[in-house]
Every structure is written in structure tokens, then in C-alpha cells.
Amino acid sequence: MTEPFDAIVLGAGGAGLMCAFTAGQLGKRVLIVDHADAPGKKILISGGGRCNFTNLHTAADRYLSANPHFAKSALGRYGASDFIALVDKHRIAWHEKTLGQLFCDGSARQIVAMLLAECEAGEVAIRLDSPVRDVTHTDGRFTVAHGDRAASAPALVIATGGPSIPKLGATGFAYDLARRFGLKVVEPRPALVPLTLPQDEALFRELSGVATPVVARAGRATFAEAALFTHRGLSGPAILQVSSYWRHGEEIGVDFLPDQPAGWLLEAKRARPRATLKSALPLPDRLAAAIAERLALDGELGRQRDAALTQAERRLADWRFRPNGTEGFAKAEVTVGGISTADLSSKTMEARRMPGLYAVGEAVDVTGWLGGYNFQWAWASGWAAGRAIAGT
Known part of the structure; x- marks a missing residue:
């Protein structure tokens, strides 16, 4: 027997839960299907277990997409303040860490519990541990065979995310399904991911x-945050940010001393001529x-030519690294690329040539900066699709 619903949401992550309870609370009968054994797994590990659930500085220019304007509509109609209001309604304490990043004071589990409570209020049915076996479309209805059951609805939402963090069960299912219904997919690649360095950079x-x-810089993108050296290469917030813009074969630039004025090394030579370059560098000892x-500037600063010190300054302000890769989807927080925005309505997230089919969250070619931006896209795109399904 095939059970009838008004909408079926594939994926019990942030975007899927948001979409489901939005439509459910507006009177639609909604089913969520997920192959995982628990909802919101990515939420639970985010922000060190405290969930960086949004960012106060959310704007469309903080997102990567083949269409840089696509995110404007959803983000403009459901912003950070709207999600904060929901968090406050559930009396979840939160704080701003840095750069507009908001975290739970307690646990990311509070955000998942909040979303599930909202789903319960919308009478949303949730079926976990229920892999999708097949999806078909006939006579204006989508039929989803999942586990040992089947359900059908005039609306189907792809909210299964991208392939980042496969240990949580992430796959490219969203792309396969989108292609089956004629939607294009922008080549997916790891984003917010550590970069690896070749053997000739073993010193670092x-x-x-x-x-x-x-x-840190990659192309025209510039981020002022911390960099972290790893046994494989480079990480830390600044590097994760530029990784979303970096392409294989390209260099990245790192200014190791962004707060130093021009000529600081020459000034150090005059003030402390017997100092070495190592002791003059305001950096961690190693x-x-x-x-x-x-840099191979041996001996005291006072013995170095001014031209050599000026050149060293320039090098320190734009140290070039040529990564040989990334740590891949296994370590990537999100995915760049995905279901093409050219095939979706920016207002409703509905497929232009397949009425009733929607795509939300990370499955779509919209990728935010580090710091809560990707969750805000999940909330906003899920809300937009949920409202559209309900006809409001």
C-alpha cells in the first residue's frame, strides 16, 4: 500500500527538517525519509558540539554559486533574526563568539530537539533508518519506495545534502536524483577543507x-583569521575559507604579519642591529x-643589506604556497557546487521544468563562508520551499 502525503522530504538534516515543519505547520501532511538512524547528524557535530547555527552578518555576498544573486531571495525573506527568534522561543541560550558567529551556550542537541519539536507541532511523520529504494513520477505525483514501505505526494524535496563528511552517511544521492529528473549539476568539490602541501614544503x-x-588569499578572496599548520599542510579558519575559492594548480598567498607597517624590518635593523631575523619575527618560535x-638571511640584522630585508618583508606579506590538493570530502565541512541554480526558482526552490520537485540546503549550488552561513542557508532555503509547498 502506498501512503498519500502532500509532500515528501528526503533528508532529515537542517534544511529538510526546516522545510518539513514549515509546510506541516501550514496544514500540509508531510513525510521525512532518511537512511540515517538519527536526525540532524551534521548539526550535532558542528561548532565543536555547540552548533554555530547562524551568523549576524549573513548576506548573499558571503556565498559561492554559479549565480551569485540566487541566494538573495531566500536569505532576504528568512534571515538570521528569524532563526534567532525561533531559538529564543525554545529558550535556548546562545552567545556570539567572533565575527558574528552564534553558538549555543549548551549543546547542538538543543537545536536538533527544537527542530524535532517544531516538526511534532506540524504533525510531520519522520521515518529514519529507511533507505530510498526508488523514486518515480507519474500523473503529477512522486512515489518514494523506502525501506519496506512506499509513499506518494505531489511535492518532493531533495534535502539530502552533498558528499562532505561521508562518515556521517553523506553521499551524492541528491545529484543522481536531480539528474534523473533533468536538472543539471555543477561539479561538486570539497569546501571549507584543509589544504595539503607537496613534499618540497616539508619544512612547513x-x-x-x-x-x-x-x-590568506585565493584569487580575489581574502580572509583575516588564524592559519594552522598540520602534518599534511595547512588548515585553520583562514585556510578553510580560501579553500572554497582555491582550484587545483593555483597558488594561495599568506600574509604572515598583516599588522606590521611597511618598513618594519628595516626599523628593526636600526633599533636592534645585533638581533637575528628569527628573533625579530613576531611569530611563534618554530x-x-x-x-x-x-629566507636564508643568516646572522645579525645589522649585517644584512636593506634591499634583502625589504625583499624579505615583501615575501612575508605575500608568502606563496602551491597546494597539491585538499583533504577531500572526508574532512570538508561542506560542498561547493551541486544542483544548478539555473534550474531552480530562487523564490520557491522549485525546479523550473519539473513542477513539485524542490531542492534545498547543501544539495544546491550555494555554499557559504565558514561561521554559520551554511546553516542559515539551510534554514532560509528550507523555509522558502516549505512556504511554497503550502501555497503561501
Whole structure:
């Protein structure tokens, strides 16, 4: 027997739960289906277990997409303040950490519990541990065979995310399903991911665990946050941010001393002529030693030519690395690329040429910066689709 619903949401992550309870509370009979054994797994591990659930500075220019304007509509109609109001309604204490990033004071489990409570209020049916076996479309209805059951509805929502963090069960299912119904997919690649360095950068790979504030650049993208050296290469917030913009074969630039004025090294030479470059660098000791070794400026500053010190300053302000890859989807927080926005309505998230089919969250070619932006896209796109399904 095939059970009838008004909408079937594939995926019990942030975007799927948001979409389901929005439509459910507006009177629609909604079913969520997920192959995982628990909802909101990505929410639970985010923000060190405290869930960086939104960002006060959310705007469309903080997102990557083949269409940079696509996110404006959903984000403009459901913003950070709207989700904060929901969090406050459930009396979840929160705080701003840095750069507009909001976290739970307690646990990310509170956010999942909140979303499930809202689903319960909308009488949403949730079926977990229920892999999708087949999806068909006939006579204006989608039929989803899942587990040992089947359900049908005039609306189907793809909310199964991207392939990042496969240990949580992430797959490319969303893309396969989208292609089956004629939607294009922008090539997916890991984003917000550590970069790896080649063997000739072993000097830096040996600095594993050293972190320092930097300005990192990839193309025109620039981020001022911390960089962290790992045994495989580079990580830390600044590097994760530029990784979303980096392409194989390209260089990234790192300003190791963004707060130093021009000519600071010449000034150090005059003030402390007997100091070495290593001791003059206001950096962690191991990093200062590695940089001094790479620059090969031996001996006291007072013995160095001004031109050599000026060149060293320039190098420190734009140190070039050419990564040989990333740590892949296994370590990527999100995915760049996904279901093409050219095939979706920016207002409703509905497929232009397949009425009743929607795509939301990470499954779509919209990827936010680090710091709560991707969750805000999940909430906003899920809300937009849920409202559209309910006809409001």
C-alpha cells in the first residue's frame, strides 16, 4: 500500500527538517525519509558540539554559486533574526563568539530537539533508518519506495545534502536524483577543507600544531583569521575559507604579519642591529625559525643589506604556497557546487521544468563562508520551499 502525503522530504538534516515543519505547520501532511538512524547528524557535530547555527552578518555576498544573486531571495525573506527568534522561543541560550558567529551556550542537541519539536507541532511523520529504494513520477505525483514501505505526494524535496563528511552517511544521492529528473549539476568539490602541501614544503609540514593570525588569499578572496599548520599542510579558519575559492594548480598567498607597517624590518635593523631575523619575527618560535631558514638571511640584522630585508618583508606579506590538493570530502565541512541554480526558482526552490520537485540546503549550488552561513542557508532555503509547498 502506498501512503498519500502532500509532500515528501528526503533528508532529515537542517534544511529538510526546516522545510518539513514549515509546510506541516501550514496544514500540509508531510513525510521525512532518511537512511540515517538519527536526525540532524551534521548539526550535532558542528561548532565543536555547540552548533554555530547562524551568523549576524549573513548576506548573499558571503556565498559561492554559479549565480551569485540566487541566494538573495531566500536569505532576504528568512534571515538570521528569524532563526534567532525561533531559538529564543525554545529558550535556548546562545552567545556570539567572533565575527558574528552564534553558538549555543549548551549543546547542538538543543537545536536538533527544537527542530524535532517544531516538526511534532506540524504533525510531520519522520521515518529514519529507511533507505530510498526508488523514486518515480507519474500523473503529477512522486512515489518514494523506502525501506519496506512506499509513499506518494505531489511535492518532493531533495534535502539530502552533498558528499562532505561521508562518515556521517553523506553521499551524492541528491545529484543522481536531480539528474534523473533533468536538472543539471555543477561539479561538486570539497569546501571549507584543509589544504595539503607537496613534499618540497616539508619544512612547513613539520610545524604541525603551530597556529598564527594571518591574511590568506585565493584569487580575489581574502580572509583575516588564524592559519594552522598540520602534518599534511595547512588548515585553520583562514585556510578553510580560501579553500572554497582555491582550484587545483593555483597558488594561495599568506600574509604572515598583516599588522606590521611597511618598513618594519628595516626599523628593526636600526633599533636592534645585533638581533637575528628569527628573533625579530613576531611569530611563534618554530614558525619564525622555519621562515628564517627558508629566507636564508643568516646572522645579525645589522649585517644584512636593506634591499634583502625589504625583499624579505615583501615575501612575508605575500608568502606563496602551491597546494597539491585538499583533504577531500572526508574532512570538508561542506560542498561547493551541486544542483544548478539555473534550474531552480530562487523564490520557491522549485525546479523550473519539473513542477513539485524542490531542492534545498547543501544539495544546491550555494555554499557559504565558514561561521554559520551554511546553516542559515539551510534554514532560509528550507523555509522558502516549505512556504511554497503550502501555497503561501
